[in-house]
Amino acid sequence: xxxxxxxxxxxxxxxxxxxxxxxxxxxxxxxxxxxxxxxxxxxxxxxxxxxxxxxxxxxxxxxxxxxxxxxxxxxxxxxxxxxxxxxxxxxxxxxxxxxxxxxxxxxxxxxxxxxxxxxxxxxxxxxxxxxxxxxxxxxxxxxxxxxxxxxxxxxxxxxxxxxxxxxxxxxxxxxxxxxxxxxxxxxxxxxxxxxxxxxxxxxxxxxxxxxxxxxxxxxxxxxxxxxxxxxxxxxxxxxxxxxxxxxxxxxxxxxxxxxxxxxx
Amino acid sequence: xxxxxxxxxxxxxxxxxxxxxxxxxxxxxxxxxxxxxxxxxxxxxxxxxxxxxxxxxxxxxxxxxxxxxxxxxxxxxxxxxxxxxxxxxxxxxxxxxxxxxxxxxxxxxxxxxxxxxxxxxxxx
Numbered sequence: 001x002x003x004x005x006x007x008x009x010x011x012x013x014x015x016x017x018x019x020x021x022x023x024x025x026x027x028x029x030x031x032x033x034x035x036x037x038x039x040x041x042x043x044x045x046x047x048x049x050x051x052x053x054x055x056x057x058x059x060x061x062x063x064x065x066x067x068x069x070x071x072x073x074x075x076x077x078x079x080x081x082x083x084x085x086x087x088x089x090x091x092x093x094x095x096x097x098x099x100x101x102x103x104x105x106x107x108x109x110x111x112x113x114x115x116x117x118x119x120x121x122x123x124x125x126x127x128x129x130x131x132x133x134x135x136x137x138x139x140x141x142x143x144x145x146x147x148x149x150x151x152x153x154x155x156x157x158x159x160x161x162x163x164x165x166x167x168x169x170x171x172x173x174x175x176x177x178x179x180x181x182x183x184x185x186x187x188x189x190x191x192x193x194x195x196x197x198x199x200x201x202x203x204x205x206x207x208x209x210x211x212x213x214x215x216x217x218x219x220x221x222x223x224x225x226x227x228x229x230x231x232x233x234x235x236x237x238x239x240x241x242x243x244x245x246x247x248x249x250x251x252x253x254x255x256x257x258x259x260x261x262x263x264x
Numbered sequence: 265x266x267x268x269x270x271x272x273x274x275x276x277x278x279x280x281x282x283x284x285x286x287x288x289x290x291x292x293x294x295x296x297x298x299x300x301x302x303x304x305x306x307x308x309x310x311x312x313x314x315x316x317x318x319x320x321x322x323x324x325x326x327x328x329x330x331x332x333x334x335x336x337x338x339x340x341x342x343x344x345x346x347x348x349x350x351x352x353x354x355x356x357x358x359x360x361x362x363x364x365x366x367x368x369x370x371x372x373x374x375x376x377x378x379x380x381x382x383x384x385x386x387x388x
Contacts, residue, residue, distance in 0.1 A: 104275040108282070233325060235318030238347040238368070249349045252374050255365050258351060262358050 013050045013214075020046065054214050058207055065204055089193050092186045099179040106176040110169040117162045124155050266308065267292045270301040270315040270327065271345075276368075280314055280345065283372050287379065298322025302330055305337055312382075317346035317353070325353075325360060332361045341382050345370065 020043045027036040083091065131148050134140050140148065212218070242248045249255050267289055271277045277294045284292055293308070295301035297319040305313065313331065317324040324344060331337045343364040344357055354365055363385070364378040 101273075101275055105278070108275070108278055112282070233323065235323055235325075235346070235348045235353070236350070237318055239349045242349060247351055249351060249354065249367065252367055252370065255349075255354055255367055258354055259358060259365060262355065264358065 013046075013054070016046050016050070017043070051214055054210070058211055061207055062204070065200055065207075085193060086197075089190045092190055096183040096186055099183050103176045103179040107173050110173050110176070114166055114169045117166055121159055121162050124158065128152060128155055265289055265291060265312065266310050267312045267314060268295060268301060268304060268308070268310045269293070270295045270297065270313070270319070270324065272296050272316065272319040276316065280375070283375050284314075284379075286372065287376055298324065298327035298330070301327055305331065305340070306334065310340065312379075313340055313342045314345055315342065317344060317348040317357075325357060328357065328360045328362055341386050343378060343382060345375070 020039055024036055024039040024043070027033075027039055128148070128151060131140070131144075131151070135145060135148060239245065239248045243250050249258065267284060269277050269280050269284070269292055271280070271294075274294075274296075277296075281292050281294070284290075293304065293310075295304055298315075299321040301313075301315070302322070304310070313327075315324040315327055322330075324346060328342055328344070331340055331342060341363045342361070343366065344362050345366045345368065347368040348354075349367050357365055363382045366374055366378055
């Protein structure tokens with residue numbers, strides 16, 4: 001781990017610095033000015049030397065880290081082509097969007113196809129039921145009865161076909177949910193890449209911190225107001241852990257309460 | 265009753281159109297963001313606007329503000345159907361003049377209730 005190496009070398013540098021400072025103090029107490037100047041020059045040399053060493057080492061570590069971000073092009077022979085892992089990750093997420101859209105559309109196709117079938121069966125059953133009750137009350141004339149028999153016979157055929165079609169559609173709706181397994185696997189892979197990249201970023205931040213410490217550079221606060229304001233207007237999409245957050249509504253009831261408190 | 269449904273995801277537009285059809289509203293059109301929706305609203309005779317918030321190009325809240333600023337469209341009833349669930353955002357939408365706010369995921373019953381409430385208020 002690069003971060004551990006950094007700590008070690010830095011404490012070596014600190015130790016040398018502290019020792020020399022003590023020596024300088026001793027020289028000053030003894031009023032040995034020539035000795036003190038020599039120590040100061042030594043100190044300067046140590047600082048410069050360790051700064052150069054450190055920067056050299058950090059440059060190598062940085063280079064290594066960036067390489068490890070897997071931005072570089074992967075094997076062009078691989079099935080996913082010559083893309084880097086981050087590029088592959090975004091392809092994978094697009095694949096998830098495509099798969100879920102396809103599944104949603106397939107499901108809606110089948111539902112839209114099924115609804116008229118069940119509506120027709122329901123309507124016909126309801127009408128036949130009326131006629132059947134008339135028959136039970138002996139209100140039907142022989143002609144009407146013959147008509148009813150024909151109708152019942154047709155209805156049974158229609159129901160037989162219709163329910164078979166409905167069952168087939170339901171099976172297809174069931175199968176259309178297979179995206180969950182595939183997209184789940186893909187998202188898990190991308191998630192582990194994100195975790196990996198985050199770890200490496202933390203490492204980079206630690207390294208940058210070491211450089212700042214060695215050189216005495218200070219940075220101003222980076223303003224993030226702009227990003228926040230931008231999000232407010234743009235929208236952020238679904239909120240995670242909504243139930244744990246005060247600034248987010250937990251559902252439609254909360255929205256209704258909030259709006260009615262505003263006089264809606 | 266002519267309704268414009270604005271959402272960047274075609275599946276969501278389709279779900280909303282289906283639910284509207286079940287409620288008896290069959291005359292619906294679609295747009296995928298505010299930039300496409302606004303000219304349609306300006307040139308068409310829409311009676312009702314259902315819009316998402318988070319869309320590329322022009323967002324739903326920007327569309328709502330543009331509608332309220334337009335002399336001819338300013339009284340158009342607008343229902344927001346969105347995943348945006350921050351209190352500040354709901355207050356902002358209310359201040360911009362939204363007529364109803366439904367958070368995703370939603371049920372058919374909620375959509376129906378909000379639409380009926382809006383028409384009650386518009387007609388009453």
